[in-house]
Amino acid sequence: MARHHTADRDDRQRPPRGPLRTEDSAPTDPEEGTERGFAPAAGALPETLRGPASLLLALYLVGLGLCVAGNTASGTSLLLGTVKDRLFAPWMVPLWLDLGHDTRLTYGLPEDADHSLEIRPAGKGGGRTSAPLRFPAPGDHSERGSRWRRLAVAAVLAEEDAEQAGALPAAIGAGSFAAAGDDDLVIRVVRTMAPDYEAARSPGLSETALEVRVRRREGELQLIPIPPAEEVAPLFDPLPVSGGGN
Amino acid sequence: MDHRASSSIGELAAVAAGTWDRFWFTPTDARRLAIVRGLAGLLGLVLAWSWARDLVAWFGPDGIVSPEVLGVWRSPTALSLFDLARSSAALWGLFLLGVVVLGMLAVGALTPIAAPLAALFWASLLHRGPMLVGPADDVLAVILWCLVIGRSGDAFSVDRRLAATDAKGRAPSWRNGLSLALLRLHASVIAAAAVVAQLKADVWWNGTAAWWLAARESTRIDLTGVFAGSEIATNLVTHSIVLFEVAFAAGVWNRWTRGPVARVGIVGWPLVGLVAGEPMWGAAMAILAWACLPDDGAPR
Numbered sequence: 001m002a003r004h005h006t007a008d009r010d011d012r013q014r015p016p017r018g019p020l021r022t023e024d025s026a027p028t029d030p031e032e033g034t035e036r037g038f039a040p041a042a043g044a045l046p047e048t049l050r051g052p053a054s055l056l057l058a059l060y061l062v063g064l065g066l067c068v069a070g071n072t073a074s075g076t077s078l079l080l081g082t083v084k085d086r087l088f089a090p091w092m093v094p095l096w097l098d099l100g101h102d103t104r105l106t107y108g109l110p111e112d113a114d115h116s117l118e119i120r121p122a123g124k125g126g127g128r129t130s131a132p133l134r135f136p137a138p139g140d141h142s143e144r145g146s147r148w149r150r151l152a153v154a155a156v157l158a159e160e161d162a163e164q165a166g167a168l169p170a171a172i173g174a175g176s177f178a179a180a181g182d183d184d185l186v187i188r189v190v191r192t193m194a195p196d197y198e199a200a201r202s203p204g205l206s207e208t209a210l211e212v213r214v215r216r217r218e219g220e221l222q223l224i225p226i227p228p229a230e231e232v233a234p235l236f237d238p239l240p241v242s243g244g245g246n
Numbered sequence: 247m248d249h250r251a252s253s254s255i256g257e258l259a260a261v262a263a264g265t266w267d268r269f270w271f272t273p274t275d276a277r278r279l280a281i282v283r284g285l286a287g288l289l290g291l292v293l294a295w296s297w298a299r300d301l302v303a304w305f306g307p308d309g310i311v312s313p314e315v316l317g318v319w320r321s322p323t324a325l326s327l328f329d330l331a332r333s334s335a336a337l338w339g340l341f342l343l344g345v346v347v348l349g350m351l352a353v354g355a356l357t358p359i360a361a362p363l364a365a366l367f368w369a370s371l372l373h374r375g376p377m378l379v380g381p382a383d384d385v386l387a388v389i390l391w392c393l394v395i396g397r398s399g400d401a402f403s404v405d406r407r408l409a410a411t412d413a414k415g416r417a418p419s420w421r422n423g424l425s426l427a428l429l430r431l432h433a434s435v436i437a438a439a440a441v442v443a444q445l446k447a448d449v450w451w452n453g454t455a456a457w458w459l460a461a462r463e464s465t466r467i468d469l470t471g472v473f474a475g476s477e478i479a480t481n482l483v484t485h486s487i488v489l490f491e492v493a494f495a496a497g498v499w500n501r502w503t504r505g506p507v508a509r510v511g512i513v514g515w516p517l518v519g520l521v522a523g524e525p526m527w528g529a530a531m532a533i534l535a536w537a538c539l540p541d542d543g544a545p546r
Contacts, residue, residue: 043273045420050271053424057270064431068439074446093323096369096387101436102443103381105487105522108458109447141466143296143526147378149464151310154377164318168310168377175303175310194461197454200474204463 063088063097071100114192115152115209117172121182122213132188133180152189156209166212170223173214184215186226270427273418276400278539279425280354283361283398285533286389287352290364293382293526294345297371301341302334304375311375319376326373327366344371351393354403361398365390382526388432389533396425426537430498433511433534437495441488450488453481456521465523483521490514498538511535 045053066084069075084098092098106112120132135152136145155172158164173185191209195202213224297304304311305328313329331337344367350360368390372379397419399405449455457480460469473480490510497507512535519528 043418043420045271050267053271054266061431064435068435072439072443089321090323093321094325094369094373095365095391096372096384097391098321099384099388101381101384101439103436103440103524103527104443104447105440105524106449106455106458107447108449108454112458114462114464141464143293143380143382144299145464146380146523147296147300147375150378150380167315167318171310171312171315174312175308178308179303192463194458197457197473197477197480200457200461200470204461 063092067092067098068100068102071098072102075100110191110193110209111153111157113194115149115156116190116192117148117152117155118188118190119172119176119180120186120188121180122184122186122215133176152209155187156189156191159210166223169210169212170214170221173212173223174216174221177216183217184213186211186213270424271420272423273420274423274426275418275541276397276422277402278537278541279393279396279398279422280401280403282389282426282429282533282537283354283357283393284352284402285536286386286393287348287350287364289382289386289526289529289533290348290368290390291345291352293386294341294348294371297375297378298341298345301337304378305331305337306334307332311377316374316376320373324373324376325370327370328374341371343367351390354399354405357399357403357405358397361390361394365394380527381524382530385436385527385530385534388436389429389530392425392428392432395428396422398422398425429534429537433531433538434495434498436531436534437491441491441495444488444491450484453477453484456480456483456487459522462523466525467520469521487518487521490518494535501540504538505540508535508538508540511538 063084066080066088070077070080070084075081089098117135118132119135136142136148140148151168151172155168158168159166169187173187176185176187177183187210188208189210191207193205193207195204208228211226211228213226215222215224303309316329328337328340331340344364347360347363347367350356351364365387368383368387372383372387400419400422444450444455447455449458456469457473459465460467460473469483473483493503494507494511494514497503512532515531515535516525516528519525519531522528
């Protein structure tokens with residue numbers, strides 16, 4: 001029988017003991033292995049463990065496939081989700097292996113833009129009173145800064161989830177009372193959109209992705225949504241009124 | 247006829263079984279895995295540093311990521327040792343313990359104990375703040391669990407220095423082969439999954455994705471001047487990233503392309519990470535690329 005090469009193993013290594021062993025593969029004689037510089041059975045998987053190990057591997061491969069298929073934006077299959085949640089999530093989630101690995105890097109969407117947190121005392125009527133705390137600090141390109149940006153994005157995206165909505169902004173506020181020295185804060189997530197490629201020389205545009213007021217009254221945490229400015233401010237028409245002007 | 251058919255099916259099954267065995271269970275020298283271990287330990291320390299400064303602000307008793315937030319964020323099956331840390335002192339104690347374990351992994355001290363503890367620490371840390379986790383953290387978690395299987399402490403390690411120089415310590419082990427095979431599998435899967443995710447969006451087809459990556463304020467290297475001046479350059483970088491990821495995902499499975507692809511990956515992934523504003527992810531992928539090198543690429 002011709003020797004079966006694999007595409008992925010160095011043939012100079014000793015192949016394992018198995019049904020396809022040929023004259024130029026693994027030594028079967030202990031002395032032969034010793035001549036090659038190592039004990040023959042020391043490094044090989046015992047035959048009795050090969051079956052269970054293969055079974056575990058196959059199980060893991062199925063789990064890995066289901067995690068990749070089920071953890072992406074497209075992974076909405078009820079069947080795959082149910083199988084994964086019932087059989088694999090209980091042991092893959094605690095190990096932090098329930099991952100989709102769908103590192104898209106960017107889609108050029110608003111949610112892919114830089115987000116940052118701005119925390120300031122609300123003052124009377126929620127007006128601006130003092131310099132806000134900013135996370136990350138402007139110009140912070142570190143991994144630590146990236147974590148703050150992820151937190152800010154998470155706060156915005158969570159608003160689309162009925163269960164998670166409000167939880168993170170409220171927690172950010174509660175966690176910032178001491179640092180801000182105030183029990184009544186405005187939490188603003190600022191999104192800095194890069195210009196389109198066609199307008200590459202233009203500066204980025206900053207906008208408010210989320211703004212809420214968080215305050216503590218008699219030990220109770222209150223979250224007060226602040227509607228986007230365009231919903232409360234009158235529209236301004238930059239065109240001159242007909243008949244006006246010089 | 248029937249006999250011939252059943253005999254060829256039997257041969258095919260034998261070939262498949264042999265290929266399976268050789269891929270997963272070939273006894274392998276520990277040196278390449280040891281380098282993966284050292285690099286993963288160092289990357290873990292760097293990434294841990296990015297959690298350290300805000301540890302109490304995020305996870306402390308009055309921290310932002312409160313148990314209430316975790317309650318609506320985390321899977322019910324998620325567990326974290328950090329859930330047990332109710333005070334800032336306990337939190338810091340646990341964190342520093344994890345840092346020590348990562349350091350032990352990096353230098354290969356008590357590796358059989360340090361490797362599982364490092365993986366456990368890392369998974370616990372990520373479960374404590376899932377909304378803060380980036381792609382580099384995910385890849386490192388995978389690498390650390392793969393290292394638990396192998397005998398990476400058998401080479402380039404404090405353990406090796408302290409051990410008697412017997413032949414057993416140098417012997418190839420099926421555990422190293424399995425660990426490296428799993429690392430290679432994940433390297434390919436992660437690259438393939440990234441490509442599939444990217445190609446769902448127009449920006450990766452029309453060639454402007456590189457612009458969207460570079461034009462973010464958070465980017466580590468400013469390429470906006472280059473890209474704004476040349477759409478061709480922007481398209482070239484965008485398509486090169488996709489092509490590189492496809493080549494890597496597929497190339498590590500072929501005996502002829504595996505070595506070149508892995509070597510290109512060691513340089514290419516950090517470059518992609520830099521352009522994408524995810525340098526730590528690039529570094530983590532470069533570690534996986536190292537694990538994909540055929541044995542003739544390992545240092546002697």
